Amino acid sequence: MKLILSLLFLSFAQLSFSQSIDLATERSIIRETLCQYLNTNPNSAASYLKANKGYQLMKDSYKMALAFEPDSSKQKAINKEMSDFDRYADSVTLQLQNKKITVQLADTLYAYQYVAGSRNLKIEKDWQDNYTYLLDDFQKNKLHRFDTIVGEAYIDLIKQQILYKGENVPFELSSFDREHYQYQKKAADCEKNEFCVQADKVYRAVFSSDGTKGCYLFSFLCGENKICRSFIFIKKENGRWIYVAEYPSWIIDEV
Structure with missing residues (x-):
């Protein structure tokens, strides 16, 4: 029985990663949605625009x-x-009519490296044991971690990230510039500037088999020498990719 479960798990993983979205499109989708996410992040001055x-x-x-x-x-x-x-x-x-918000970020799209803690979600039994608790968030929003119910489909994208085998890919930071944001490498002049976001890393994206939902990760400085990281959920709606919600990664990887 364990062998059958393992084979099914591997088959799912292989199917999940046979994505048709190429790297250039992946970067474009992240560029399109990252600024939307930043508009909700309290570290960004744009979060305090009256519509945000x-x-x-x-x-x-x-x-x-x-x-x-x-x-x-x-x-x-x-x-x-x-x-x-x-x-x-x-x-x-x-x-912000004439000024940009600087986002200090590493110039690499990182592959997420899942780190197991008290459980190992790469093991199917541990994943299934934890699935009920994830449903409480994604289907019921019991602890109000989301602004709205996002749905079970995004749990599968977390599983794809846990199993992800992609590589780190360098990119030109300025290619992410969009709307209120311009990106640059980390420097020491950001901390006291309200128009600067001390970000850390952005991670490779995975997508649903029908290409309508996606998930990548983003990390940023959220305290003195403390890094916070979230899964960023996105979806394609009316031909355009939009930000949906974030989910703290410590719930998954205990890092």
Whole structure:
């Protein structure tokens, strides 16, 4: 029985990686969607444009604070903070009309290297044991890790990443420049610049067999000498690739 499961697992892996999307198209898809993801990342000033996630989260937090604050003087202070934040968002909007956000990033598309911890998700039994917990996130969003339910199909893309056998590929950072963002190698002048994102690496993408969904990883500085990394989920909609959601990689690889 174990032999049959192993053979089925290997067959699935071989089928998963017989993708028709070539490297040039893969880079183009990452370029198209990475800027959309960055627009949701609180490290990016563009997240605080009024149509984007950072702005909406801040406004919601102020509204919630007002709803639970009976003291009128404290309500006045919260309203002032909210007005100040709106002025900041307006300032960012004006500045980004003529200014780019620098993203400091390694000039290589890395192949994700899964690192097993207390379980090894390359082993089919461990994968199946963990699958129920993944369904709680992807089908039910029980812990509210997503803004919405993204669906079970993206779990299969995580499995493809775990089994991925691709190679690291260098690329020209400026070829990723798009919309509010320009990319460059890491330097020491980023930390205190609100129009600079201290990113780390971007990883190779995998795709569903029908070519309509994809997944790659992105890592960035999220604290003093701390790197956070996420699976980035994307999909093709009306002929265009769009960002869907992110999922912390530590849930999978325990790194």
